[in-house]
Amino acid sequence: MTTVQDLQSRIEANDQVIWSAAALVLALRTNTPPDLRDASLTLLHSLGIDVDLSAENDPMTVRQGLAVQAASAILQSGALLRGDRPWADQSEETMQAEGRLSARGAQLVKDVILSLLPGLDALLAQPGARMLDVGTGVGALAIAYAELFPALTVVGLDIMPGALKLAAQNVAESTVPHRVELRNQDVSDLTEVDTYGLAWIPAPFVSGSALREGLKRIREALIPGGWVIMGHAKIRANEGSAALSRLQTAVYGGTMLDDMRARDFLIEAGFTQTVSLPTPPGAPAITAGSR
Ligand SMILES: C[S@@+](CC[C@H](N)C(=O)[O-])C[C@H]1O[C@@H](n2cnc3c(N)ncnc32)[C@H](O)[C@@H]1O
Known part of the structure; x- marks a missing residue:
């Protein structure tokens, strides 16, 4: 007691x-x-x-x-x-800090993930290449992708007008304003087909129903051979880290997935070659799947 x-x-x-x-x-x-x-x-x-x-x-x-x-x-x-509970109720400073932190994901993809997912390198380098950034927030990750991959146009979706407003400012002030497009759209309403070489989706911020439906729509929106990369909780071998991820996911209003559940979600949406990839300390866990 x-x-x-x-x-x-x-x-x-x-x-x-x-x-x-x-x-x-x-x-x-x-x-x-x-x-x-x-x-x-x-x-x-x-x-x-x-x-x-x-x-x-x-x-x-x-x-x-x-x-x-x-x-x-x-x-x-x-x-x-x-x-403040939902992500976009937070102060501008917090959203910008969180965005800058997430932007490191683009460098991680370039340095590590690219060599682990067959064909992705070519898909991101080809003329007209497109990437879908689900939950684009303040656009920091989308901008980082566009900066690191010169052939790439990034489409960022979000459902929070406040975050999208900051994203529009950040994109306008960036070095890549013509290669980042922002849209107020729920991923579960995505209707494009055969468009993107890569899609990113952060499970801890996306509700279970939007994630399930969104992954199916993302699969349709990828070109054949394209990849989805899903960020999710990194659960180490102690109960404390799982409990911490559970609290954080509850705060963010998203879906708590470990590696195995992440792969199940991707398989259920029709993805193949599902694989959980190594990420450095401080980065979320990542599970990928191919169309
Ligand atoms: C951590 S933030 C993303 C940070 C972002 N990478 C950046 O650079 O700011 C996650 C975002 O996912 C968005 N989101 C949650 N559910 C969504 C959905 N169903 N469709 C699209 N975006 C969603 C939230 O509004 C939030 O802005």
């Missing part, structure tokens, strides 16, 4: 973890006022953490990426406790 005293000890321990996580964000960000930076560095130093990235290749980019990643859970859980 957990007592009030146990809870108080837990709350004190949480305070330390949460404030030192915030200190890490402040130390990594480049616009932190000097007094807060000094106090943050002192706290981190007392914990044995030294934020010196000078030995890194391209330290500024590494720094910005880590700052976004370190802030994401704090911003999201803060928004949740303020009473």
Whole structure:
């Protein structure tokens, strides 16, 4: 039985973890006022953490990426406790941070996934190549794909007007405004056929019914040999990580899938060659299937 005293000890321990996580964000960000930076560095130093990235290749980019990643859970859980639940009810800053974090998925596909899915390389490089970004949010992932694959036009779908408005601004300010198209459309209403070489869908953000119907529609919308890549919960060998993913998925209003259920969803929608792929720490698990 957990007592009030146990809870108080837990709350004190949480305070330390949460404030030192915030200190890490402040130390990594480049616009932190000097007094807060000094106090943050002192706290981190007392914990044995030294934020010196000078030995890194391209330290500024590494720094910005880590700052976004370190802030994401704090911003999201803060928004949740303020009473915001669905993803797009959150502040602009949170959505943009989450978008920037998701944008790393494009580099992962280029560096790792491309060589694991037969034929995808050619599909993304051919003239007129198209990619479908389901749940495009603020468009950061769509922009990153268009930047990394010069032949590609990316179509981003979302059902949240607030997110699409930010996406339109981000696309207009990007280097690829003519190769990213945005649409206010539910994936379960997709009607295109034989159009895309690749589709991305993030299961933790898409409800079970939209995911089931959406995967069938995506299959039709892919060209033969095209691939769907589905992001989902990464469940490691301990119960805590599954419980954490369950809470996050409940907050996002999406579908909780492990590797096996992800493959079942894809097979049910008619995909073949289904495969769960390795992803680095911090990235979601990924399961792919081919039309
Ligand atoms: C984590 S966000 C995507 C982040 C995005 N990659 C970015 O760069 O901002 C997931 C998005 O999926 C959208 N979504 C959820 N269900 C959807 C559906 N049925 N059809 C289309 N989009 C959906 C949500 O509105 C949300 O914006």
